[in-house]
Amino acid sequence: MTTGAVGFSRRSVLGAAAGAAVGAGLGLPDLVLAQATTAEAPAPASVGAAEAAVERHRDAILRISREVWDLAELSLEEVKSAKVHLRELEAAGFRTVSTGTSGFPTAFVSEWSQGTGGPVVGYLPEYDALPDLGNAAEPRPMPAPSGNPNGHGCGHNALGAGCTGAAIALKTMMQATGTPGTIRVYGCAAEETEGVKVYMARDGLFDDLDAALAWHPAPLAVTGEIMTAxxxxxxxxxxxxxxxxxxxxxxxxxxxxxxxxxxxxxxxxxxxxxxxxxxxxxxxxxxxxxxxxxxxxxxxxxxxxxxxxxxxxxxxxxxxxxxxxxxxxxxxxxxxxxxxxLDLLPNGPMIALAQAHMAARPPVWTEAEQGFAKGCQKEMGLPEAGLATTVLPVMGPLRVGGGTDVGDVSWVAPVGIFGWPSFGIGTSLHTWAVTACGGMSIGDRASLDTARILAGMGYDVMTDAGLRSAAKADLEARRGGVAYAPILPADRKIPLRLPDWLHKAGGDEVVSFASEEG
CATH class of the missing domain: 3.30.70.360 (Alpha-Beta Plaits)
Known part of the structure; x- marks a missing residue:
């Protein structure tokens, strides 16, 4: 792949790399350069089936993205947003394993299984918004029609829709082929503050995963050897x-x-x-x-x-x-x-898998969507480069200064994660423009594209024993014999800043995974 789209620079590429690391570190110094590899793998055989499955569940995926965008609930308060995800999962035949998971009232675990045994693949949707970033779906600073001052300035409405939508689509793919295995969806509350993934990892909820899959909104399409702090x-x-x-x-x-x-x-x-x-x-x-x-x-x-x-x-x-x-x-x-x-451990086989699925269907935008992004860029004083249309070569190794609660997950399970365009080139996360793009068809396309990529990745993990073994071997090598030990104190059972009105709902309603087949 080439990187010849208008507006690419060392800073924008690095910003995208940080976006791929779940929004952890934009604005990296130009002194830090990433080494990119250019080899491309053939398109995975599962791409077409994933695309068809996502199209079948298109309406559900878009409902999640649009409703969560409208709700725009802050970290630790995402009560209704979590219910949107659970509603669509339950309608698709998933079983709710727990709510109030790991001491977070707005976290959950949901799963679906087929056959006996089989691999276990997890998805990591997020759905919390940010304060003072509410905006209408317009290419200019403008209050949201609802008057809600909060907004999805990190694109978590689309992030969550892509992850949960992928789980639903993967179920359809597995049913069509009789593939045994378990799909598990982790409702990852409060990523912007006291992310529940750390509590979940400490509680052992990722220990049996063959892979954990996620994406993050970014200005470019990119994955690679990106290590967070x-x-x-x-x-x-x-x-x-x-x-x-x-x-x-x-x-x-x-x-x-x-x-x-x-x-x-x-x-x-x-x-x-x-x-x-x-x-x-x-x-x-x-x-x-x-x-x-x-x-x-x-x-x-x-x-x-x-x-x-x-x-x-x-x-x-x-x-x-x-x-x-x-x-x-x-x-x-x-x-x-x-x-x-903890710091994020990249995983070589999972990076290659994500790159193959991303490259199989690069981003495609309408003229109106490109015009919308350019309008946002103009308002922000940025070059009017529009939306990225290419997939970058694999980045890395690259160490960034930001952190993510996916880091703890990466110490106990192979993680596959990537960045995908959902706002204009050069635009920073945590800005009104990200909220605006996420509330119109740009956010819709990002939700559907990433659901297709993640569903295909999940199917390949389910059906390729060699891939699973390689991913686990890569994780063990990167850990270097060091056991997982969270920084989170053992006596911290609920988030420090949990609102008083949610304290009574802080415990699991269902405390463990049921053993029967679902």
């Missing part, structure tokens, strides 16, 4: 003593001053970190009025490293900084690791 999410709280800041400030002990010293300590750390490390934070609470000595301050800290060991070292050091800031201000520090994600 390991990540830790930390809440740091300082508690002091309040006092009147004018009359008797000596009676107070400022939690804000402790927080400021903590931030200063983080800045002084940076000089001595490896280039693969990242640290960023926000002050979530820093007092209520300047004439009151703040007795409470709260910081949200994110730490990233190339692997678990680097993140562990950052955790230890930043905790020492928090303790030191508390000592200097005679306050107390609470340092809580509340979420973490």
């Amino acid at each position: 390991a990540v830790a999410q930390v809440q740091v709280i300082f508690r002091g003593r309040t006092a009147h800041a004018g009359n008797d400030p000596w009676e107070g002990r400022s939690a804000l001053k402790a927080a400021e010293l903590f931030g200063t300590g983080i800045q002084f750390m940076r000089e001595h970190l490896r280039s693969t490390a990242r640290m960023h934070y926000i002050y979530e609470s820093a007092g209520v009025a300047p004439n009151i000595v703040p007795e409470f301050a709260q910081i949200w800290l994110t730490l990233r490293g190339q692997d678990r060991a680097e993140v562990d070292a950052l955790l230890e050091w930043t905790k020492q900084v928090a303790d030191g800031a508390a000592l200097m201000t005679q306050t107390t520090a609470e340092y809580e690791l509340f979420h973490g994600m």
Whole structure:
């Protein structure tokens, strides 16, 4: 494949690569270059059957994408969006294994089986939206007709539709050929915040998979040896003593001053970190009025490293900084690791499989869709390059600075993942333009295209024992004898920021996979 479409650059290619790594790291430095291979495999025999099966279930796939786009529910609150997926799965003959899975009220597991034994293939739909990215399906910034301020600025409406639609289409393909096996759909709640995949991996829910399959919206069609960072999410709280800041400030002990010293300590750390490390934070609470000595301050800290060991070292050091800031201000520090994600392990056989299915049917767009994308690009001050129409050669190896909860899945099962165009070249994820494109026929096409790719990939995994063995061998080689050990603390049973109104629904309604054939 060539990369001669208008608007391609090192930065746009790398941005697409990060999109393929589930939206984990756009805006990569131009100094980081990917090595691309150019060999192309013949089109898999399953492409035609996958295309026909997706067309048969076209209406259901588009219902998922459009309804979830309209709902645009935030992370940990995707109650109705999860039900849309379950409704279509149940209508297609899938059995709901669990809801409220792994402590997330909006997560679920659904499956369908045929025959005795057989491989197990999992799909990873996401469906959470982002705040302040609501937009009409128009090529300009415009509030959504519903007035909902939230929007699918990461394209999860189409992501979810492609994954769940692929599972439904794969069932049709397997029934037509009598292929034994199990299709499992994991409702992956809250990817944008405290992704449930980490909890699911810790609970062993991916342990029996022969492959886990997913895609992510991107500006280009790409897959490859893309490695994301390991990540830790930390809440740091300082508690002091309040006092009147004018009359008797000596009676107070400022939690804000402790927080400021903590931030200063983080800045002084940076000089001595490896280039693969990242640290960023926000002050979530820093007092209520300047004439009151703040007795409470709260910081949200994110730490990233190339692997678990680097993140562990950052955790230890930043905790020492928090303790030191508390000592200097005679306050107390609470340092809580509340979420973490391992680095993503690519899988060679799964990359080749995804590339073969992508290349078999490159993206095709109407003139109106190209015009819509160009309109978005014009509004954003970007080159009016439109939508990508080629599939890039396999990328990599490439290490990016962002992280994804698919990383934990990749440590226990072979993962096949790719990026597919659902917005214009050069456009960044987490923008209004992604929301706008996802709400019209661009999002529809991306949902159907990716369902076809993922259904074909799933069928090949189900029917090719050599592929399954090679994928598992590749995973073992990349793990290098290191056992899966989540960064997520063992005592963290539900997400830290779960809304109060959902706490009672936080446990599994069905706690394990049923043993009978379904």
